[in-house]
Amino acid sequence: MDFSTSELTQQVSLSAREFALQQIKPNLMEWDESQEFPVHIFKELGKLGMMGVLVPEKYGGSGLGYFEYSAIIQEISKVCGSVGLSLAAHNSLCTGHILAFGNEDQKQKYLPKLATAEFIGAWGLTEPNTGSDAGNMKTTAVKEGDYWMLNGTKSWITHGKSGDVAVVICRTGEPRSKNNSTAFIVERGHPGFSAGKKENKLGMRASETAEMIFDNCKIPDANRLGEVGSGFKQAMKILDGGRISIAALSLGIAKGAYEASLAYSKERQQFDQPISNFQGIAFKLADMATKIEAAELLINMACDLKIKGLPMTKESAIAKYYASEISVEVSTDAVQIFGGYGYTKDFPVEKFYRDSKLCTIGEGTSEIQKLVIAREVLK
Numbered sequence: 001m002d003f004s005t006s007e008l009t010q011q012v013s014l015s016a017r018e019f020a021l022q023q024i025k026p027n028l029m030e031w032d033e034s035q036e037f038p039v040h041i042f043k044e045l046g047k048l049g050m051m052g053v054l055v056p057e058k059y060g061g062s063g064l065g066y067f068e069y070s071a072i073i074q075e076i077s078k079v080c081g082s083v084g085l086s087l088a089a090h091n092s093l094c095t096g097h098i099l100a101f102g103n104e105d106q107k108q109k110y111l112p113k114l115a116t117a118e119f120i121g122a123w124g125l126t127e128p129n130t131g132s133d134a135g136n137m138k139t140t141a142v143k144e145g146d147y148w149m150l151n152g153t154k155s156w157i158t159h160g161k162s163g164d165v166a167v168v169i170c171r172t173g174e175p176r177s178k179n180n181s182t183a184f185i186v187e188r189g190h191p192g193f194s195a196g197k198k199e200n201k202l203g204m205r206a207s208e209t210a211e212m213i214f215d216n217c218k219i220p221d222a223n224r225l226g227e228v229g230s231g232f233k234q235a236m237k238i239l240d241g242g243r244i245s246i247a248a249l250s251l252g253i254a255k256g257a258y259e260a261s262l263a264y265s266k267e268r269q270q271f272d273q274p275i276s277n278f279q280g281i282a283f284k285l286a287d288m289a290t291k292i293e294a295a296e297l298l299i300n301m302a303c304d305l306k307i308k309g310l311p312m313t314k315e316s317a318i319a320k321y322y323a324s325e326i327s328v329e330v331s332t333d334a335v336q337i338f339g340g341y342g343y344t345k346d347f348p349v350e351k352f353y354r355d356s357k358l359c360t361i362g363e364g365t366s367e368i369q370k371l372v373i374a375r376e377v378l379k
């Protein structure tokens with residue numbers, strides 16, 4: 001495996017970094033405080049090709065690979081985890097699902113709009129009572145002639161309110177039976193489809209999280225994604241790739257927290273010297289740097305397998321599990337290095353600390369990653 005950063009990856013990194021510093025950094029605390037989902041930022045990211053990173057050029061996307069995708073998510077998340085999370089959900093989940101499992105008509109209809117951010121995408125698997133146990137979903141789709149009638153509630157959906165188009169996985173067979181779910185494309189404004197409660201969150205506050213409610217929502221069969229009964233399997237495949245983006249999000253947050261701490265430790269004087277002179281602080285920085293480099297290697301390994309089309313369920317789960325856990329550890333150490341100042345909103349580390357926690361929960365908790373890894377190693 002050659003993990004030297006290509007010129008292309010360096011270029012997209014630079015452009016994402018410049019965008020994050022110029023367009024996101026000045027406003028991120030305002031969005032965080034008010035829980036504003038900054039739709040206009042995603043429209044701008046669309047102009048830069050960052051809302052359709054993996055979408056082939058023939059569908060209006062950037063046609064880039066997973067190394068570039070990971071680099072973009074990291075650079076944005078080094079500045080703001082919320083924008084990083086929304087970017088990851090839009091690219092990997094909704095857009096990624098239509099790209100992987102849509103037919104030609106569906107791809108031509110939706111991918112160009114998603115890739116340019118004319119449409120913001122959402123993806124609904126989780127329900128109020130079925131998170132880790134998503135296969136036990138209660139939302140149903142019942143076939144009536146050429147239509148499907150959708151009923152139920154999806155919860156915790158990124159862009160559940162502002163999403164223009166959503167991929168929704170519904171139960172189409174008997175509860176707990178095999179191959180009992182199917183994925184559908186639903187557009188905002190469709191009769192019977194509405195947004196419910198918007199969550200008031202600890203972190204990732206500028207990334208919108210809301211319920212999607214289906215009440216006798218009549219969807220044409222043309223909006224079905226793939227075979228009837230293949231929805232859950234499709235979702236698991238999408239999460240394999242999605243986990244790389246949550247690992248990249250985690251790593252970006254960790255890098256942001258580490259870089260801020262490194263700089264601060266050289267500036268902050270106590271006992272007439274920079275606090276970086278104290279071994280207790282220097283060792284923290286050493287641990288942070290080690291964890292970040294290890295997470296980066298794991299993510300690169302998963303990216304490498306993904307672009308080669310090789311199995312990567314275990315590797316993406318390992319990358320997501322490790323990167324998300326160290327993201328929390330690194331941002332916790334960052335607050336400690338900043339001392340009392342780290343506990344205020346005048347410095348960036350309290351936000352990294354709050355945002356990082358989502359990474360051990362979203363797209364499968366750390367416990368679920370361990371189940372996936374254990375299943376693979378025990379095969």
Ligand SMILES: Cc1cc2nc3c(=O)[nH]c(=O)nc-3n(C[C@H](O)[C@H](O)[C@H](O)COP(=O)(O)OP(=O)(O)OC[C@H]3O[C@@H](n4cnc5c(N)ncnc54)[C@H](O)[C@@H]3O)c2cc1C
Nearest residue numbers: 123124125126131132156157158209361362363364365367
């Ligand atoms: C900000 C945010 C954005 C999200 N965006 C989306 C989205 O866009 N689309 C979407 O579909 N979902 C989304 N989710 C939902 C997310 O994927 C779920 O929250 C997650 O899968 C966990 O489900 P849960 O919250 O119901 O927790 P639960 O499944 O209830 O888990 C509770 C605890 O029990 C543990 N646990 C559960 N089962 C086991 C087991 N078998 N063994 C060991 N421990 C176990 C869990 O690890 C966890 O610690 C989002 C969530 C958040 C917070």
